[in-house]
Amino acid sequence: SYVLTQPPSVSVAPGKTARITCGGNNIGSKSVHWYQQKPGQAPVLVIYYDSDRPSGIPERFSGSNSGNTATLTISRVEAGDEADYYCQVWDSSSDHNYVFGTGTKVTVL
Amino acid sequence: EVQLVQSGAEVKKPGESLKISCKGSGYSFTSYWIGWVRQMPGKGLEWMGIIYPGDSDTRYSPSFQGQVTISADKSISTAYLQWSSLKASDTAMYYCARGLALGENWFDPWGQGTLVTVSS
Numbered sequence: 691s692y693v694l695t696q697p698p699s700v701s702v703a704p705g706k707t708a709r710i711t712c713g714g715n716n717i718g719s720k721s722v723h724w725y726q727q728k729p730g731q732a733p734v735l736v737i738y739y740d741s742d743r744p745s746g747i748p749e750r751f752s753g754s755n756s757g758n759t760a761t762l763t764i765s766r767v768e769a770g771d772e773a774d775y776y777c778q779v780w781d782s783s784s785d786h787n788y789v790f791g792t793g794t795k796v797t798v799l
Numbered sequence: 800e801v802q803l804v805q806s807g808a809e810v811k812k813p814g815e816s817l818k819i820s821c822k823g824s825g826y827s828f829t830s831y832w833i834g835w836v837r838q839m840p841g842k843g844l845e846w847m848g849i850i851y852p853g854d855s856d857t858r859y860s861p862s863f864q865g866q867v868t869i870s871a872d873k874s875i876s877t878a879y880l881q882w883s884s885l886k887a888s889d890t891a892m893y894y895c896a897r898g899l900a901l902g903e904n905w906f907d908p909w910g911q912g913t914l915v916t917v918s919s
Contacts, residue, residue: 720903721903721904723904723905723906725844725906727844732894732909732910732911732912733844733896733906733909734908734909735905735906735907735908738904738905738907739905744907776843776844778844778905778906779903780902780903780904787846787849787858787860788846788849788860789846790836790843790844790845790846791843792843793843793844
């Protein structure tokens with residue numbers, strides 16, 4: 691089955707840039723979506739189709755995808771960005787179909 | 800406003816059955832897929848399965864095939880996730896989420912989640 695690997699944690703100072711990676715075999719050939727989950731809340735879509743932002747999501751959130759790594763970038767990090775972040779793809783080659791990454795906890799110092 | 804509202808928290812004993820619900824509003828319920836996602840305590844997101852309420856086409860993750868049943872009643876815009884015999888390991892938060900299409904697409908929005916606790 692297809693595996694998506696994320697770093698368990700990323701720490702960043704306010705105002706700086708956080709980069710969260712999502713590794714998978716030839717992930718660049720797939721569409722990657724990203725979700726933010728704050729403590730005690732349901733996940734919220736922040737990036738779809740690698741780099742598109744849903745309405746209401748700040749421009750500070752951006753995404754890229756190439757080769758074996760997709761990246762979610764959060765610019766000018768704010769305290770309110772502290773959350774878990776998950777990447778997600780659809781794997782047509784297996785019955786598992788929808789695959790989520792292992793998740794990354796972003797801590798704002 | 801597109802919204803998914805899930806049924807409330809449940810406390811059950813091992814071996815009991817359970818059916819939780821997810822009601823959609825603010826959009827054409829029969830034109831989108833509804834997926835179910837499990838989140839065990841302190842863990843990540845796991846895709847369980849997905850249903851198209853328009854014709855009840857249903858797909859399951861192999862990890863959950865035979866363990867749960869996904870269904871929908873389009874007349875009341877509601878999808879369901881059910882167990883016939885719960886185990887302690889089913890203790891988790893369960894989310895429903897709307898999917899645009901089967902395939903390379905995302906889930907948005909998500910329901911608020913239903914916490915299921917299974918304990919003797």
